[in-house]
Amino acid sequence: MNKLALLSSFIILQACAQKPWHGDLNYLGKFTNNLSEVSGIVSYNKKLAWVIEDNGNKDHIYAINLKAGLVKDLNVKDAKNQDWEDLATDKSGNLYIGDFGNNDNKRKDLTIYKLPNPELEKGDKIPSEKITFHYPEQKKFPPKKSNQVYDSEAFFHWDKHLYIFTKDRSRPYLGKTLIYQIPDKKGNYKAKLVGTINLCNDQDHCSVTGADISNDGKTIALIGYGYLYLGKNFDVTVISETKFDAIYLRHETQIESVCFLDDTTLLIADEQSKTKGRNLYSYEFQ
Template identity: 60%
Template structure:
């Protein structure tokens, strides 16, 4: 009888000792169910983030602390969440919502919404202005399978422009992403192609799902499902001409969002997928 008790105790202790594995990411907290499909994050103060969800979810932005708890929410007035895929910020703290998710490459209503600095807003609703844009290289909606290059889930702000990195959906998959820039002001604009990059050729992990630029403007990061592509020493608009470092974080989940907390620390959020995800993580870029 004593041997059975000891065996059961060992089994229980072993089970308690097995912690979830997050690879090289540092786990910060479990996001609430209303952010199960978190698609974009950005930090204005280096201590909290603002977050959005993608297609089919509410037209809201959420303030979240570093324990993954919601502390504030705004309803974005008079606009619809067609497919919000990323958040960016400018030097004044204005937010940009990228409503440019385009899974089937058939949308003709791609846009970005400009919101005033939410840290200065009162109440529970926030106004938005609209940037409409199109890709001049796309002439068919949708194009043929080998040219499905016009989905997008990632962008950032730099020097009065928004830089968009497309998500590859080609068949066969090539891993190539286009980099476009658009003026960061309301109106209708033609996106300008400024560069391209091939991350890798495994569709499960290599499509770009998020992006940000460091506060000092010296590092651009792109996110995939388990990978970070970090660019430094870029001389111009085309950051892809800089030095590239590919970082495997050794954690394979549906990672959709990345932002800088400071010049060397990024936050990453993943969507809920079966029993995995819906977490907030940090990672130190050395």
């Protein structure tokens, strides 16, 4: 083998030995193969998190440890995964599944499933009840491409209400996120439009794919592909006036999930996309 060939082999070996690049995210672990499309995450404590997968996957919720290892699998009774996109919790421990993925803006069966605290469930199934809703501003299914702003992949719970953040799919791209409010109790509701925000006008980075609120209610976190948006000193009564810090994570994968582990630490998950993703991360901020 000549010197050039030896040098080339050395460079290739060095590249293979390098750790995967995760930007400013702290890598915690890789999900098992059957959790390749994690779309929502919540945590009740600093030991476990719960996740779901989106459209086409099982009607299950999964407990994982903080290295992304599967701990428990619960079948959600009386629920159907049309397009589960996010998870939320309330201070009583109830869990909410947002079945409101609406890529084509033509669904009329938008649903949130309310479950009791899954950490108290001793069996392999958990009951659920339905909260259904619609957006009163949407008149056509689907609307014109210029007004396709009724998809959603993000929500959180606060003070007996659920706050839903829509995902803009309009053409041309508007960069507009609508914020809707509905009660957290079983029923059928007309969602109340309580605010509009515009994070930026870049479709690749400004469409909201996950949301959560800190336990003290002072900070909200919105996630997109490669960007985190933090709204501090949050006031739900003037939600449109929230000022967001845009934080580039230096890691552009299909990030779909975010939740608070504590008031300054986030858990973040991305979906499998070709050779990237299917990972659990943490991110700390001040």
